[in-house]
Amino acid sequence: MTIKERIEESETRQFKAVFPNTTNHYDTLFGGTALSLMDEVAFITATRFSRQRMVTVSSNKIDFTKPIPAGTIVELIGRVSHIGTTSLKVEVNIYIEQMYNYQKEHAIFGEFTFVAIDKNKDPVKITQ
Amino acid sequence: MTIKERIEESETRQFKAVFPNTTNHYDTLFGGTALSLMDEVAFITATRFSRQRMVTVSSNKIDFTKPIPAGTIVELIGRVSHIGTTSLKVEVNIYIEQMYNYQKEHAIFGEFTFVAIDKNKDPVKITQ
């Protein structure tokens, strides 16, 4: 596969319903839960692109543009955005989807950096 | 949108990493966790198709074809499979994806039935 095809193939989606076990006392998705879901999606995207052992080394600026109310649906989409020699970056966007109409809005954007490691946890090259 | 387009549009995917908080003492995904994820994906699919208040009324036979080992990725795909007057059915398939190669296998199949209800919890017609 070309790099472009591998990026398409490794795009990773996750729909979640915003139920009470994910919310804060404002009845919106707790920011920490959002970050946890984003890191999981980013990790899966990075792993499905490289098929190597990947670990998070950093997240860049993450913007929480809109609060996400209880009783909505969120869609997370992870996509490889940059491929370096030993690291790669994954963009994750979260969208709010209303349950009872077709309104869909962007809510959160973040970018995560991963490095590939071998069994001794030493960094190795990203397979290109 | 035609019914066919609505079915395409409401297809719902969820990738998850099989971490220790989801496994049983055999180090495979706990069956109850799999059922919980399937019901969530089925509920989101039904809601995104109908844009109505949907409640689960039954699940048909669910086949656990393969155990899902810890340290793999699962993909759940929900898709509307039948539309009745006041109920609809959603098929959910779970696939196991290896992390470090391209192997992907079917693991679990299930079908869930939902009815649409109004604010008084009385059944209403599915919008067609």
Place this chain on the structure above:
Amino acid sequence: MTIKERIEESETRQFKAVFPNTTNHYDTLFGGTALSLMDEVAFITATRFSRQRMVTVSSNKIDFTKPIPAGTIVELIGRVSHIGTTSLKVEVNIYIEQMYNYQKEHAIFGEFTFVAIDKNKDPVKITQ
């Protein structure tokens, strides 16, 4: 013990309070949580009957007869319903119990099939 005594002995009960961490946005027990509890009770029942390594192979039709409101108590009861050569079936019923009066109603019924496996995960006979 006779088979009949083993069925009595392995009957498995689980009471749970329906707190916010188990509910959906309708303030009723999330269907996925109910399925997860049912599979756990069915697994324990099957294991306590056979004292062998058991894995879920399927669930038959599960009927969600009544929604289960937040602030109630549920009782799950698992009971072996059929014993085959290499598989057995467990029925699970969920009852809703009101907290502040003696009303108790049936809410969900399901049946789960298990097979016995050895250490190599090959099917073995159910001990009779």
Place this chain on the structure above:
Amino acid sequence: MTIKERIEESETRQFKAVFPNTTNHYDTLFGGTALSLMDEVAFITATRFSRQRMVTVSSNKIDFTKPIPAGTIVELIGRVSHIGTTSLKVEVNIYIEQMYNYQKEHAIFGEFTFVAIDKNKDPVKITQ
């Protein structure tokens, strides 16, 4: 019902499988998880006895006699042990049940005190 019958009727059982999401780094049931399950069972027992709004006011000495290994089953049994004017006590015992033989041992004992409250959270008499 007599008090004795109400005590029998309100006895509350909960079986749980000791899976990785409940254990500590010694691969035994985390003490905090055990306490949380005990308080839930005690609360349900107190509520099912009195059919009144009950709140925990204290737990007496709780003895952790035996560690509970991962891959076992636990049974919790709650039973009203003392009835006062505005409070009652519930004993909770936890037993470890091996999965693959009939060995069953006592592991933890505790006693919890509850008071009945009205809607304004003022203490009221236990219905006798």
Place this chain on the structure above:
Amino acid sequence: MTIKERIEESETRQFKAVFPNTTNHYDTLFGGTALSLMDEVAFITATRFSRQRMVTVSSNKIDFTKPIPAGTIVELIGRVSHIGTTSLKVEVNIYIEQMYNYQKEHAIFGEFTFVAIDKNKDPVKITQ
């Protein structure tokens, strides 16, 4: 370090926000969640004091003086209160802190006893 310094050094604090995934149907912190947090803080305190493998053997009387409302902050503080030959005791206090003013009140007090064990799970002396 002196014993007194080791007690100071091992004092262990944990702040938590009381979100819906920790509450009961009265919209207050579920008692079982409070006990679970207390045992975790007590375990960390005991381990940080002794730097040995510690296991909970009992909790003394725990007093739930005040219910803890949703939408508040709790602070848990663990502190070694007694050092025996093979066991030590840890006091844990929980305080409720209002979010939008400086009011802080004591809510729960408990004391936990730990013993030190070696790799074979046999009791050993507390390092003094």
Place this chain on the structure above:
Amino acid sequence: MTIKERIEESETRQFKAVFPNTTNHYDTLFGGTALSLMDEVAFITATRFSRQRMVTVSSNKIDFTKPIPAGTIVELIGRVSHIGTTSLKVEVNIYIEQMYNYQKEHAIFGEFTFVAIDKNKDPVKITQ
């Protein structure tokens, strides 16, 4: 209180034991769990400084310097690092503490930005 005193007073600590329900398949703390804990500590710090309704608007670059092994203790420390007109920044550091010796290392650094809102969710000034 002066600003400096308010910063001291609102410093917020959280100790956690790294148990299996928080780890990934490498047996290290899952990055998403770390981010969730960091956001909770940052939110509590911001709220305790301002005593106003605070919402996360962004996180700056977060560096995961060291993986955090299962069976260790982590300490999170949140501290207000910048106070603007309608927003403030909170730094969160995570340290790994070994259980059985006194080694303590820095593992993760992040900075979170919060804004104060009123009951209509409109931004308001930070109380100075």
